[in-house]
Amino acid sequence: MATEILLIDKDNSHADALGVYLERQQFEVYKAGSPDEAITFFDNLSMDIVLADPGLPDTDTAHLLKQIKGSHPGIQLIIMCTDDSLDQAMDLLKQDVVHYLVKPVKSAALDLALKQARTWITMNKKVQRYEKKYKDLRNAQTLYQQLFDEVPCYISVQDREFRLTATNRMFKRDFGDEIGSYCYEVYKHRGSPCRNCPVAATFEDGLPHPTEEIVTSKSGKHYNVLTWTAPIRNTEGEVTQVMEMSTNITLLRQLQDHLTSLGLMIGSMSHGVKGMLTALDGGIYQLETGLARQDEKRTAKAFEQVKQMTGRIRKMVLEILYYAKSRELSYKSVDISRMAEKVFGDAKAIADKNGVVLKADIADDLGLVEVDTNWMQAALVNFMENAVDACTYDQSKQDHIVDFTVFNQGNDRICFIIEDNGMGMERETREKMFTLFFTSKGSQGTGLGLFIANRVIQQHGGTIKVTSEPQKGTRFQICLPRKKPENPVRVDDPGKWANNLIDSPGKGKS
Amino acid sequence: MKKILIVDDDPNIVDYLVTFFEDNGYATCSANNAQDGFEVAKKEVPDLITLDLEMPGEWGPRLYRKISEEKSLKNIPVVVITGFSGSEHAIGKAVASLTKPFDRDELLAIVKESI
Numbered sequence: 004m005a006t007e008i009l010l011i012d013k014d015n016s017h018a019d020a021l022g023v024y025l026e027r028q029q030f031e032v033y034k035a036g037s038p039d040e041a042i043t044f045f046d047n048l049s050m051d052i053v054l055a056d057p058g059l060p061d062t063d064t065a066h067l068l069k070q071i072k073g074s075h076p077g078i079q080l081i082i083m084c085t086d087d088s089l090d091q092a093m094d095l096l097k098q099d100v101v102h103y104l105v106k107p108v109k110s111a112a113l114d115l116a117l118k119q120a121r122t123w124i125t126m127n128k129k130v131q132r133y134e135k136k137y138k139d140l141r142n143a144q145t146l147y148q149q150l151f152d153e154v155p156c157y158i159s160v161q162d163r164e165f166r167l168t169a170t171n172r173m174f175k176r177d178f179g180d181e182i183g184s185y186c187y188e189v190y191k192h193r194g195s196p197c198r199n200c201p202v203a204a205t206f207e208d209g210l211p212h213p214t215e216e217i218v219t220s221k222s223g224k225h226y227n228v229l230t231w232t233a234p235i236r237n238t239e240g241e242v243t244q245v246m247e248m249s250t251n252i253t254l255l256r257q258l259q260d261h262l263t264s265l266g267l268m269i270g271s272m273s274h275g276v277k278g279m280l281t282a283l284d285g286g287i288y289q290l291e292t293g294l295a296r297q298d299e300k301r302t303a304k305a306f307e308q309v310k311q312m313t314g315r316i317r318k319m320v321l322e323i324l325y326y327a328k329s330r331e332l333s334y335k336s337v338d339i340s341r342m343a344e345k346v347f348g349d350a351k352a353i354a355d356k357n358g359v360v361l362k363a364d365i366a367d368d369l370g371l372v373e374v375d376t377n378w379m380q381a382a383l384v385n386f387m388e389n390a391v392d393a394c395t396y397d398q399s400k401q402d403h404i405v406d407f408t409v410f411n412q413g414n415d416r417i418c419f420i421i422e423d424n425g426m427g428m429e430r431e432t433r434e435k436m437f438t439l440f441f442t443s444k445g446s447q448g449t450g451l452g453l454f455i456a457n458r459v460i461q462q463h464g465g466t467i468k469v470t471s472e473p474q475k476g477t478r479f480q481i482c483l484p485r486k487k488p489e490n491p492v493r494v495d496d497p498g499k500w501a502n503n504l505i506d507s508p509g510k511g512k513s
Numbered sequence: 514m515k516k517i518l519i520v521d522d523d524p525n526i527v528d529y530l531v532t533f534f535e536d537n538g539y540a541t542c543s544a545n546n547a548q549d550g551f552e553v554a555k556k557e558v559p560d561l562i563t564l565d566l567e568m569p570g571e572w573g574p575r576l577y578r579k580i581s582e583e584k585s586l587k588n589i590p591v592v593v594i595t596g597f598s599g600s601e602h603a604i605g606k607a608v609a610s611l612t613k614p615f616d617r618d619e620l621l622a623i624v625k626e627s628i
Contacts (some may be wrong), residue, residue, distance in 0.1 A: 018575035274567065278523050282612040285529020288617065292536060301532075308525060 005031040006121065007048065010062060011041050012083070017106075021054070024110065032406050040066040045071060052120045053263035054081045056106070057095070059088040062212050065095045072099040077127050079120035083108055133341075158251040160235065161186050168258065177220045186247070190218040205232040205245045218249070227256040272319065272451075279319070283312040322451040325378070332375035332462055334487045339372040339417055340365055343409045346380055350387035354405060359394045361387075364408045373487040374463060382456035386421045386479050389453065395424030402425070413484045424476040431483050433471055453499060464488035515628050516540040518559035520550040520576065522568040522602070526613075530594075539624070547571035550577050554586055561628045565601055566595040567590060572605055578587075578606050590627040594619070 008030045012018040015036060033048065035041035044050065051198045053071065057064040072080055083091045083104045091104060101123055102116035150471070151158060152172040160169040165186040170178070178189050181410035186202065187193040201212035214230045228249035235244040262512075293302030320354035343365045356363035385405065408420040428436065437457040460467055464484045469475040517539050519530045524545060531541045544550040544556045548569050554562065562580070566573035573593065580586045593610040594601065604610070609623045 274596040277613040278526065281596075282523060282525035282529065283523055284614050284617070285532070288529060289532055290530070308528075312525070 005029055005125070007031045007033065008052045008054055009041065009044055009050045010034045011036075011053065011068075013037065013056065013058050017056075021108070021113075022112075025054075037450075037483050038063045043337075045075070050075075050078055050117050051116070052081065057088075057092055057362045058081045059084060059091050059095075062095065065092070068096060069099060077124070078102075079123050081116045083118060086188045114143055119486055123187075144422050148375045153346065155250075157251070158246065159186065160244050160246050162412055163206055165196055165200070165202060171223075177226075181219045190216070192219050192507075201230060204244045204456075206242055209234045209236075209242050212288055215252075216249070217317060222467055225253075226251050227253045230263045238346075269323075272323075276316075276319065279312055283309065283316070286312055307334065319383070319451075322455055325455055332378060332459075334373045335490075336371045336373050339369045339374075339409070340367055342372075342374075342376060342380060343369070343383075343407075343419070344366070345385065347384045347407055349380075349384045350391065350405075352408070353388055353418075354391050356396045357391055359391050360407055361391075361402045361407065364406070364410075366410060367412055369409060370416060370485075372483060372485050373384035374483065375459075378459045379483075380465065382459040383419060383421075385452045385456040387480070390421050390425065390477065390479075393423050393477055395425075395428070397426035397474070399426070412482060416482050417485060418482045420478065422478040427473040427477055428471040429473055433469060436469075514538070515560040516542065516553055516557060518550070518557060518562045519543040519557075519569075520545075520547070520562065520573070522546060523565075526565075533621075537621060540600045543593050547559050547573065547576040554580060555583070555590070558585060559589060561624060562589055562591045563608075564604075566593060566597055574603055577607070581606070590622050592627070594620070594624055614621070618623040 006029075008025055008082050010021055010025075010032060012020050012021070012034075013036055017035075018034050018097065021360075025032045029362065030052075033044055033050070035044060041055075055064060057067060068080060068082075071078060076111040080091050080096070080100045081101050081102045081104060082096060083106050086105050089103060089105060093100075096497065099122050104112055104116055144180055151169075154171060155173065155175040156171075157177065158171040159167050159174055162168055165335055166187065167182055167184060167186060170180070170182070181189060185196075187196050187200075191197060197216075200355070201214045204210075204212040211234075212232045216228050216230055218228055229252050230247060232247045232250040233248070235246055237243045286305050289301055289305035290309060292298075293300075294307050347361070347363045347365065351361050387405065389404045394405065397403065404424055406420070406422045408422075409419060412418045436453050459465060460481055460483070464487070466479040466482050468482075469477065493503075517530075517534050519527050519529070519541060520543050521527050527543045527545060529545060534541050542553055542559060544553045548571060550562075550564075564573045564577060573628075574594070577591060580589065580591070590608040591604065591606075593607045594612070594613060594615055595603075595610070596613045597603070598612050608627050611620060611623075
């Protein structure tokens with residue numbers, strides 16, 4: 004596009020001569036004889052250069068030019084004036100002008116002025132382009148910083164020594180704002196780099212590497228994270244840093260663990276359930292035939308069996324429900340002496356049936372304790388039942404006793420002791436007894452009872468102490484705080500982390 | 514009177530089968546583990562055996578092998594009654610395999626057909 008130039012000159016013939024000269028040099032030339040006439044051009048056209056004789060000492064044109072330069076800073080202004088008005092022109096227009104020419108204008112001087120004006124125009128355009136690019140860049144940078152910060156993942160950038168050089172907001176929130184510290188320190192509380200580090204692998208081959216890790220937050224919480232790495236390269240294409248992006252999948256893993264063990268439980272229990280259903284069938288058959296034959300003895304026996312089977316199935320279903328459901332306890336303040344008596348009553352029925360003597364030592368005024376009555380009762384009955392079973396299975400002696408003692412330990416704890424002189428436990432049984440699905444009772448046990456009882460006690464913030472000797476007997480001491488725990492106690496399945504914790508947290512420097 | 518040996522570790526199920534067979538005109542004897550099962554079988558020489566597969570100590574299949582290796586017992590028909598599904602392959606030569614909880618009429622039909 005040709006450069007557009009506006010000539011402002013009252014002297015028409017001079018303007019015409021200049022116009023011809025300029026057109027010959029490929030300028031698109033417009034002419035104005037007065038300031039008023041000149042204004043119209045700026046309303047409709049975009050001039051590149053204004054070549055003007057301000058017509059001094061009248062200052063109208065000079066003021067117009069100042070105004071135009073103010074609103075169109077890109078326009079290059081060249082002033083032509085007589086030698087004696089040059090000072091006034093310079094005084095009025097100062098640095099708004101790219102060049103001052105003295106009339107009569109010499110072509111060499113005009114060419115130089117135009118060349119300069121054009122150079123300015125080109126440079127101005129360049130600067131404008133750069134300015135726009137710079138602005139875009141700044142916007143993009145802000146956007147990336149925002150993305151970096153707001154991504155719902157832990158992002159860190161690390162150098163070859165695994166030092167953190169940048170971290171995003173979520174990372175800072177859970178792991179602290181410690182630029183310059185080592186990744187393995189911050190994530191794993193270790194003193195040395197981890198084995199099979201995906202960041203090291205990416206430095207090695209420049210490719211992304213995935214891994215699943217268990218990391219420890221600054222508040223000591225364990226998180227399962229799914230991690231991907233990506234190389235950051237310099238302009239030569241060398242990997243200078245590695246970005247590590249970790250998604251917190253703790254909830255997902257917890258759910259998965261829960262579903263896995265639930266499935267495992269259903270599988271391992273189906274055999275027991277089938278046995279119970281068959282025995283229930285047997286009870287019903289004998290009840291039916293007993294009634295039909297008016298055989299009272301058979302009917303009574305059958306009824307007892309149906310009752311027993313229904314009780315066992317009920318217990319198992321409740322255990323499954325407890326395990327399948329989220330275990331929020333509902334605390335109530337209860338008179339612990341009354342609750343202990345109720346537990347004793349339930350256990351007594353079972354003990355009597357098995358010919359085991361059950362003795363209780365429960366003080367009358369043990370006071371109030373905050374517990375979830377249903378689950379605490381079930382847990383205690385479970386310990387008592389186990390004690391009775393331990394006696395029933397013991398062939399080495401004739402007389403079997405289970406002692407149930409309840410007492411206050413200081414002002415803020417209540418203790419239950421359940422002691423039997425039954426078969427006792429070998430070390431293996433002792434170590435595994437709270438493990439899910441572990442049972443020493445063959446097809447009679449589900450492996451859920453003590454597992455759940457243990458969880459219930461732990462959830463209440465209580466402790467269990469076990470001493471046992473084979474053939475001599477077993478003693479369980481259960482202590483509970485009188486008040487419910489301030490923060491809910493999260494109980495992890497035993498061995499849940501075991502597979503993943505080759506690099507166990509807490510062993511490192513911190 | 515034909516005699517049936519019941520081998521199962523659950524006393525309730527043994528009781529059920531004893532009552533059921535006796536109600537239907539069979540004599541019974543029972544054992545609640547594999548070792549006893551073999552002893553009782555040798556002593557009583559029953560006409561049919563019902564066998565549970567999973568029991569504490571020796572399992573059902575081993576008892577079956579011992580029986581089939583014993584000259585006086587090897588022709589006794591065996592009915593497997595177990596909590597395992599897919600148990601028909603555990604003892605291939607059993608006359609039938611029932612899964613707990615079983616249909617007692619089906620069991621009776623199998624027994625009548627076998628002896």
